[in-house]
Amino acid sequence: MLATVRRNQGSPAPPPTASARILATGTPRLPAAFPSTIGSPSKRKPPPPSAGRQRGARTPSPDPLQSRLPHVQLPESPSRATLRAIPASPSKRKGKQVERPADELPRILPDHLHPLLERQKRAILKSLQHPPEIDEIEVYGEDYPPTNNAAYEQLSELLTGSVVRGEGNSCMLIGPSGSGKTQIVEKAIAQLPSKPIVVRLSGHAQHNDRLAIREIAWQLAQQTGQSFLPNDPEDAEDEEQSAPAPAEQQAEGDASLDADLDVDADGDDDENPFVERAPALPPAENARLAITLPPPAHLLALISMIPTLPRPTIIVLDGFDLFATHARQALLYCLLDTAQACRTGTGSGSGMAVVGVTARVDTINLLEKRVKSRFSGRMIRTACPAKMEHWVQLAQAVLGASVVSEGAKEGADEKEWGRMWAKAVEAFAGSEDVVEALKETYALTRDFQMFRRIMTRLALDLSPSSPFPTIEKLDSATKSQRCPPRLAPLDTLPYPAVCLLIASVHASASGHDTFTFEMLHDAFKTQVRTSQSAPVQVAGGGVGMAFERLVDLRVFVPAAAAAGSVAKEFALHRSGVDRFEVKKAVDVIGQLSLKRWFTKA
Incomplete structure (x- = not known):
């Protein structure tokens, strides 16, 4: 062409x-x-x-230009460079070992570091019991005064006045749950110049004044090594033999308490008639005398003798609002009146401080007028962390607890483990996913107890096959602790128990929110006759045993107080689970007969 x-x-x-x-x-x-x-x-x-x-x-x-100009290197075509950059196939690389970088963490912990992992877990758990101090100025800034630091300073000044100058003080530490109230009290007591006598009471354990005074006498005997016995043993035996009934003892105790309020604790006779120093006896005999309690008639009079003890006394009342619900508030009145009666600088006795710890803000309004007049009115407040960064730094400080005790020499294994663990903790705390997970929990609650449970579960999940904290472990711990299941999985219950659950759904659908065992049993027998497929007994357990198990698991809750005239099978109960939970359990079990019976409701 x-x-x-x-x-x-x-x-x-x-x-x-x-x-x-x-x-x-x-x-x-x-x-x-x-x-x-x-x-x-x-x-x-x-x-x-x-x-x-x-x-x-x-x-x-061969390229003719390259043969003519050998000193000039021609550029290589992109196709050839690309082909040379492709790595070899796995079959060609077989036999070659890829070396791990020196700063990369091992996936499986070496055998010689297994004991150090266990020591690290114990150090984390110990750090959670006594949380480390966080530099709050770095978190909140210099313009924001930390609330808990101010509360600690106020409480320290108050307790120092009682221990050093012999003052009688009282205060109330108020703050939400998990804000560090107990930690502040223990820290303030530990920093005192001298060791006082500390009596710790709880409104959850001592639900009446009699138990509280017995606990006071027990703890005083344990810490002072003195026997709180009356002067005349024969009088004590007579009082124990002629002890009135419990109701009369409580009435006489309240009457004697009102009589004791008129007695000045700092009278002319400064010697405590209820304290007798234990003689020089063998340790076993001395311990027996140290824990001997006085008769009930002298228990209330023991409080007025606390200022005459050789050391100052600090009484910590945890759940202070619960003590305010006791009859006539007799214990609070006696304690606050004794603390108010302490005179500074008289040399007639030791100081006394009453510290109330509560999470209820309106506790002061629960006090009677005569009790409120003896209270000093000092209200010290605590607060939970105000910023989420506080939790992040606290998590890093808790996980970074040292496995080497103070004064011990660090060996080669400890140094190797310290470098690896510090790098893992730094990467864990700096991860955005970890910060986001902590932020979600912080948005729900600022309670330190929740943070402690999550970190405890995270520490317990560490193992030689997975020795370092990860976001997966944190998510698992958060789900198990933040929203724990209220009940056991219903699909794991035996067959008769599931049948009773379906019968309770039928009863609720027919308008009976409360039911008895006989009602459910009749519905169960009716279904057996109609379907001829539901067994009456499975693995040696009947319907009655299944009902009792559901009651023990709190799936069926009593709807009325138990009465001796009503048989167990006729006691009213109500279901603690809804229809959707039962439907989900039936779907998981997958038995067609149960599905058909459930759909009839």
């Missing part, structure tokens, strides 16, 4: 040039997208190579 065009134009065909010969022997070039058929000879394309040349061009020959 080109020759025909040239003949028509009258121009002879030019001979092939050297460059054309070079291109022909190399890799063939593709023609232009729009080839020009008319133009000068220099711009025309050379004729396509013949079939023989195409076959020869399939095997590339």
Whole structure:
């Protein structure tokens, strides 16, 4: 075609040039997208190579330009560079060991570091019991005064006045649950210049004044090594033999308490008639005398003798609002009146401090007028962390607890473990997923007890096969502690128990929110007769045993107080689970007979 065009134009065909010969022997070039058929000879394309040349061009020959210019290095084509950059196949790399970087954490802990992992877990649990101090100025800034630091300073000044100067003080520590109230009290007591006598009471354990006073006498005997006995043992025996009934004892105790309030604790006779120093006896006999309690008639009079003890006394009342619900608030009145009666600088006795700890804000309004008049009115408040960064730093400080005790020499294994663990904790605390998980929990509650339970579960999940904290472990611990299941999985219950649950759903659908065992049993027997597929007994357990198990698991809750005249099978109960939970359990079990019975409701 080109020759025909040239003949028509009258121009002879030019001979092939050297460059054309070079291109022909190399890799063939593709023609232009729009080839020009008319133009000068220099711009025309050379004729396509013949079939023989195409076959020869399939095997590339050495580049002629490289042979002519050996000192010039031609650039390599991208296709060749790409082919050389492709790594070898796994089969070709088989037998070659890929070395792990020195700073990478091992997935499986070496055997010689297993004991250090257990020591690290114990150190974390110990740190959670006594949380480390966080630099609150770094978290909140210098312009924001930390509430708990101010509460600690106020409480320390108050207790120092009672221990050093012999003052009688009283205060109330108020704050939400998990805000650090107990920690502040223990820290303030530990920082006192001298060791006082500390009596700790709880409104959850001592639910009446009699138990509280007995606990006071017990703890005083344990800490002072003195026997709180009356002067005349014969009088004590007579009082114990002629002890009145419990109701009369409580009435006489309240009456004697009112009589004791008129007695000045700092009278002329400063000696405590209820304290007798234990004689020089063997340790076992001395311990027996140290824990001997006085008769009930002298228990209330013991409080007024506390200022005459050789050391100052601090009484911590946990659940102070619960003590305010006791009859006549006799214990609070006696304690606050004795603390108010302490005189500073008289040298007649030791100081006394009453510290109430509560999470209820309106506790002061629960006090009677005569009790409130003896209270000093000091209200010290605590608060939970105000920023989420506080939790992040606290988590990093708790996890970074040292496995080496103070004064001990650090060995090679401890140094290796310390470097690995510090790097793992830093990566864990700096992860955005970890911060987001802590932020979700912080948004729900700022209670430190929740934080402690989550970190405890995280520490217990560490193992040699997975020795470092991860976001997966944190999510698992958060789900198990933040929203624990109220009841056991219903699909794990035995067959008769599931049948009773379905019967309770039928009873609720028919308008009976409360039911008895006989009602459920009749519905169960009716279903057995109609379906002929539900067994009456499975694995040696009957329907009655299944009902008792559901009551023990709190799935069925009593709807009325138990009465001796009502048999167990006729006692009213109500279901603690709803219809959807029972339906989910039936779907998981997958038995067709149960599904058909449930759908009838």
